Amino acid sequence: MNILIVGAGATGVAVGVRLTQAGRDVTYLVRTERQRILERDGISLTEPDGRHSVSAKTVTADTLTGAFDLVIVAVKASAIAAVMEDIVPAVGPATVIVPFLNGIRHIDLLDGRYPGRVAGGLIKIVATLDERGGAVQMTALAEITIGSLGTEPMPRSVRQLLDVPGLAVVETDEVWLRLWEKWAFIASAGIVTCLFDNTVGRIQEAGGLRYIEAAIAETEAIASAAGYPPRAAAHRQSINILAEPGSPFTSSLFRDLAAGRATEAEHILGDLANRARELSVTTPLLDLTLVRVRAAELSRQRP
Incomplete structure (x- = not known):
């Protein structure tokens, strides 16, 4: 099963490095300039327990093809309108979209564009980017909460994909x-x-x-x-x-x-x-x- 992480900011990198280390098939959807940096330098996570570096597989909006099993949206709210159009090729009939943004409005927008494909998601993490574009996690806290936004249950595969060392995953019926x-x-x-x-x-x-x-x-x-x-x-x-x-x-x-x-x-x-x-x-x-x-x-x- 494959995962598309939209955005390679602090949250996307911190999650992506751990998923990659656990053997997950992770691709980053980024802009061309960021793609060049990631392909040249790889991607890193510095946390209280040490520093981890992995290679990064990337695509840009104009080279994105084929559906993904899980699409994680980890961008600033200002980018959500563009993201909704950029991910069109990645969203198939079984794709689950999990956004890690603050607030609620992005859920309304994504669900309007991709009805039935969006799950509730939030992440608790204190992280920033260093001068080379790697993630720096300042505390040990890295907890993801996911849940179905409607009456249909969350696909079991989503938790299985996210449940890796370094990430605590909580599934709840009260995600709203x-x-x-x-x-x-x-x-x-x-x-x-x-x-x-x-x-x-x-x-x-x-x-x-x-x-x-x-x-x-x-x-x-x-x-x-x-x-x-x-x-x-x-x-x-x-x-x-x-x-x-x-x-x-x-x-x-x-x-x-x-x-x-x-x-x-x-x-x-x-x-x-x-x-x-x-x-x-x-x-x-x-x-x-x-x-x-x-x-x-x-x-x-x-x-």
Whole structure:
């Protein structure tokens, strides 16, 4: 059985290296420039236990042919529209598409384009790219959660393909709940760190704990109104991460913003704000953060 990983960013590389090491047939769908680098240097993963390097099989959108058993989508939200068209040759009648993006909107888009082929997926991993394009995993956590989005069960082959050393795979009947829980956390992390332009430890030191708690309450209220109230364990995890004294934690949204890169603000925060209005949930901190991030994005586009 074969696997197509769409995107060779930190998440795609970290997952792909482990799958390749376990003998899985992995191909990366990348752009031409990235293809040249991967074919020349291979692909690597640096983790707390050491560094691993493997060769990389790659294709570009114009050379992609033949259906794959599993398509893993691991790109930024801004690329999802192009990805939906690029993967057309890879999606056959038995293909399963598992996206590892934050939020929900990408699922609506993918399922609209490939009805019945999309499964729910999320990954918990702290990783970035090094200067040579390899993945650097900063903690031991690498957990994938998958589940059927409808009434049909998840094909057993998907878990079997993903269940390799170094990746913990959780299959659940409540994947929509898990997706909303992660979205609520990612959004609250983005609100706190982008609004106050700092790490959660310094925000607390400055007296911001009540705003951290308020941001979590806002995003969880939206999830609850949508029919997916976060479990107590998920709430505790959000508090533990975002209210840890002295923590250097920042959100990926904040890091992109600080670096002057394009952000996933509309996918993570904008879509959530739209759903909040539809559900009549008041979100003052979310709304303020959106103005702050949108203004920064305008400055980036028009210096």
